[in-house]
Amino acid sequence: MGRYLTTLRVFWIASLTAELEYQANFLIELVATAGNLLGSIFVLSLFYGRGQSLGGWSWEGALVVLGVYTLLEGVTSTLLQPNLSTIVAHVRTGSLDFVLLKPIDSQFWLSARTFSPWGLPGIALGAALIGYAAWKAGASPAPLTLLAAALMLIASLLILYSLWFVLAASSIWFVKIWNATEVLRSVLVAGRFPVSAFPAGLRAFFTFVVPVAFLTTVPAEAILGRATGPWLLAGGTVAAGSLVVSRWFWRFALGFYTSASS
């Protein structure tokens, strides 16, 4: 465990040094993230401005959902996208051989090798929005609520990671799968809104097929102190299950890896 933490620190300091060569990008990312957030709030206001609500959620509740989404987007561009997008290149050029030979778990290496600071504005803005909206909605920071919220946020991060990893790992068979993560990203946009705002068919799709509900709606419920036992249990189970599946899938996929040009 200690070895992994040391490695992680070395990895991230190295990639941070490299990324800070492009400091102007930080400003662009900050403006882009803030602009995107403002645009999303504007879209929400289109619904609420005419006195309607999204699936029975209050305006502040919907803002918490949006905050969780912004936070997840930030994590995606900080960790998931920069790391997992390289798997396909490793497979194509055969440099996955070197990764597999390293005396460290290959899934860990592929998932944590780089760290891109450009998603940090998203994480900060998302957290700020969650805090503000939860306070406005009158959520009490009781220890039990905080615990449930933290657990559900961790669960949602694990589910998101597993979805990305399984898609990225399929590039062992289909080298051109990379665009599939774009499809995933575009479907996850639905997570900007409470899942109960969708018609029944889509709601089922976003709960059971692509678990968008567990990514943003369930954590938001927990933050607002409305989490019920069954949902907490379901969130935890889906998270644990998807992590196990991603682990198993990687072992399975590696069995088919034959290196480049063979």
Add this chain to the structure above:
Amino acid sequence: MRRPLRQRLAHGRRIAAVLLSSQYAYMLEYRAEIVLWALSGVLPFIMLGLWSAVDAGGGLGMGPLQLARYFLAAFVVRQFTIVWVMYTFEEDNLNGRLSPYLLQPLPLVWRYVAAHLSEQVTRLPFVALLVGLFFLLYPAAFWWPSLSSLLLGMLATLAAFALRFLMQFTLTMVCFWSEKASALERLLYLPYLYLSGLVAPLALYPEGVRNVAFWTPFPYMIDVPARILAGETVPVGQSFAAMAAWAALFLPINLLLWRRGLRHYSAMGA
């Protein structure tokens, strides 16, 4: 020594045919990727789900069928106005492919235009399939635009594509000075996403926002063509005039930056 016009036209036609057919063959190789790109344009359908659930309460001023047709048309228009020249150009520049291209006696921009058009043709069957699937799931929404609105809608989509290409290509010129210029496209994409009508028909925007939006080039890229295709009444002449005005604004800037950029260009690694 200028050749007669007819000869030049024939020459141009031959070049266009060769460019388009070779790019089409190239794009067909990547059809699986293009299908995935097409699938990643599902945003209008997600928004349709939200808006139709809200509409169940009534009071939107737009019926459910009208909403469904608008968002389906917006999906189709979006599919044929996607522009990615900035990313290709940046990659060509960084990998040093730009130098041999520049040596050819053909303005570079036509290579990218041909690539975009062939990619759209590759997309066409798949988009048709998705539209068919949509009608299968939602037969009540079926409609076929009249010949005149179909032709006009196609023309507006083509004009929207041309304008968006011109705007992005103008921004692309920054690649001559910076290695990570494509980050700028994120900034251009923001107003496009929220003002073009991808997330909601502009008719549902508050009046103040709508009026401002129509002073920008963005609503003409999705909302106007989509409404024409959906058979709604649109101030056609005014819209085309606005698109032409924006193009007239960007074209000289683009040409100027291109000349300046070429003078600055020294090939990667030099």
